[in-house]
Amino acid sequence: MTTTLESVSVASANRAPRPPRRRRLGADRRRAAYLMLAPSVIHLVWWIGLPVVATFGLAFTHYDVIAGTIQWAGLDNFREIFADDIWNRSIWHTIIFTFFTVPVAMAIAVFIAVLLNQQIRARAWYRAAFFMPHITATVAIALVWMWMFEPTLGLFNLLLDRVGVNGPAWLSDPDWAMPAVILVSIWKGIGLKMLIYLAALQNIPHDLYEAADLDGASGLRRFFAITLPLLKPATFFVFIVSMIDAFQVFDQVYVLTPDGGPANSTTVMTYEIYRTAFSEFNISVACAQSLVLFAFLLVLTVIGRRLTGKDADEA
Amino acid sequence: MKPRLAPRLALHLMLGGGALVMVVPFFWMILTSLKSRADIAAYPPNLLPDEWVWSNYQAALDYAPFGTYFRNSLFIAIGHTVINLMLATMAGYALARVPFRGRTVVFMAVLAMMMIPTYTKIVPQYLIAKGMPFFGGNDYLGRGGYGWLDSWWVLIVPGALTPFAIFLFRQFYLSLPRELEEAARIDGMGEFGIFARVMTPLVKPAIATVALVTFEGSWNNFLWPLLVTTRDDLRVIQVGLAAFQLAERTEWSYLMAGSTLATVPMIVLFLFAQRYFVQGFATAGIK
Numbered sequence: 001m002t003t004t005l006e007s008v009s010v011a012s013a014n015r016a017p018r019p020p021r022r023r024r025l026g027a028d029r030r031r032a033a034y035l036m037l038a039p040s041v042i043h044l045v046w047w048i049g050l051p052v053v054a055t056f057g058l059a060f061t062h063y064d065v066i067a068g069t070i071q072w073a074g075l076d077n078f079r080e081i082f083a084d085d086i087w088n089r090s091i092w093h094t095i096i097f098t099f100f101t102v103p104v105a106m107a108i109a110v111f112i113a114v115l116l117n118q119q120i121r122a123r124a125w126y127r128a129a130f131f132m133p134h135i136t137a138t139v140a141i142a143l144v145w146m147w148m149f150e151p152t153l154g155l156f157n158l159l160l161d162r163v164g165v166n167g168p169a170w171l172s173d174p175d176w177a178m179p180a181v182i183l184v185s186i187w188k189g190i191g192l193k194m195l196i197y198l199a200a201l202q203n204i205p206h207d208l209y210e211a212a213d214l215d216g217a218s219g220l221r222r223f224f225a226i227t228l229p230l231l232k233p234a235t236f237f238v239f240i241v242s243m244i245d246a247f248q249v250f251d252q253v254y255v256l257t258p259d260g261g262p263a264n265s266t267t268v269m270t271y272e273i274y275r276t277a278f279s280e281f282n283i284s285v286a287c288a289q290s291l292v293l294f295a296f297l298l299v300l301t302v303i304g305r306r307l308t309g310k311d312a313d314e315a
Numbered sequence: 316m317k318p319r320l321a322p323r324l325a326l327h328l329m330l331g332g333g334a335l336v337m338v339v340p341f342f343w344m345i346l347t348s349l350k351s352r353a354d355i356a357a358y359p360p361n362l363l364p365d366e367w368v369w370s371n372y373q374a375a376l377d378y379a380p381f382g383t384y385f386r387n388s389l390f391i392a393i394g395h396t397v398i399n400l401m402l403a404t405m406a407g408y409a410l411a412r413v414p415f416r417g418r419t420v421v422f423m424a425v426l427a428m429m430m431i432p433t434y435t436k437i438v439p440q441y442l443i444a445k446g447m448p449f450f451g452g453n454d455y456l457g458r459g460g461y462g463w464l465d466s467w468w469v470l471i472v473p474g475a476l477t478p479f480a481i482f483l484f485r486q487f488y489l490s491l492p493r494e495l496e497e498a499a500r501i502d503g504m505g506e507f508g509i510f511a512r513v514m515t516p517l518v519k520p521a522i523a524t525v526a527l528v529t530f531e532g533s534w535n536n537f538l539w540p541l542l543v544t545t546r547d548d549l550r551v552i553q554v555g556l557a558a559f560q561l562a563e564r565t566e567w568s569y570l571m572a573g574s575t576l577a578t579v580p581m582i583v584l585f586l587f588a589q590r591y592f593v594q595g596f597a598t599a600g601i602k
Contacts, residue, residue, distance in 0.1 A: 028505075032507055034415070036406060037405070040406035043475070047476075048436055049424075050443065054439035055436060115326055122327075126333075127593075128585070129333075129338050136582060137577050143570055144341075147571065150567075153360065196596075248434055251537045258561070270434055277438045283438060286438050294435045
């Protein structure tokens, strides 16, 4: 839709020759357009364009933020970070975190979306309940979960106690801290995934299902033969959005498990970037770490595009 | 077609169970915020407070300046929303309705910026804020002082415009019919008048969507204010909450009272304007 409208307006812009009065008008309109664009362009160049270029540049230098000196470093920073055991572990943690909060949570989300797509009463209320965690502040919500994970008085261990299980110390137990953070993140992220799937489901034409009914296809068969293939573009979109979010998880990790968690068991790439840049003030190394994060996202986006086919562009 | 009774019941059971899991933390938060200290430590625990201690809220406000945090967050979120609406409508309109050379390039750049992850820009953003010339004791080259750090500038300016808003407005302005602006032009209206008085009133749904998404993003933002402020009177509510937790690990009722204050505005806004939220997030999603 976008492209057609665009080609129409481009075509009319190129229509020549024009009477002189229209040309004056065109110049006036262009001047107005430049004025209207200027504040935004300046802001975006200054606060996004410049920083991105700087991240790429600084990653290959030794920049001393206190002395203000800068010198070429080549790949030194990258060699340094991959020699750092904690950084390598943080990459692994990020991958585990992403696996559970993206593909696993997507499967749950598509299931809920299909259920919500039925004509039942109180649909809007169910949808609101599933979506609510997404719009509430991560910090505040992480504190609530922290309270529920409290080893002796928290809701979880009280419930486990009821059924005779001695619950773990959750956030202060190196084995359980990451699962706890993942649980919170699935809970928080499921609403957005569900919502995008729901919007896509509502666009699937109804007669497809009616035809399948005539052929006597079962519910499961209909889901795998009709629904899932038609959800491909939505799946691509959900995948990209959730992955960018998952790789950049910070707030709940920072609040639930400060300082990388017990024995650094929950430190993720973003937390290491934060630590390198803002408590060690090692700007260049932090930029190199940011580029590694960027590379992961880029590669996964390309893979996602391949897997879901080229027709996913409209997302 | 409506499912039959038995499947419908199963559906309600599954959805109801799921929905319950989603809202339990919110109820637990509010219930805890109203419990007394003895009540919280009681074993076995009570679901409902023994007595409803509404004074916890007043006590929490006295304990930490949650009132100030709340006001700061509100001020910043409203500031971001207003500035974003003003700048992004203008930019979106120019990109959609006025043909000029390089328009496609600018639009592509906006799209690319939407996809840039936060962590690919945040470190230099901090350096830019710190090196702002003539501010915070800096010289004309931005050396020597703290620049914009610990100021209202840094809390408001960098986050005030989102590429997503420009993108969304462009799509909405594109969909308006050409006849409208031509009629206005024949009436002698200038380009800015057409933008402000003819076209913008027609994109109200986009305005509502962008306003809500911007407000939500700003109200819930944590990382940036955490990095650039240290002064207590400049703290936003999310940072204030995290700091309070680090200082007072066991004051659960006050913490939950603070969390309630931090979440309730968004919940209320969401319940009233669900439609626009749904529209915004189904198309946006990217941070």
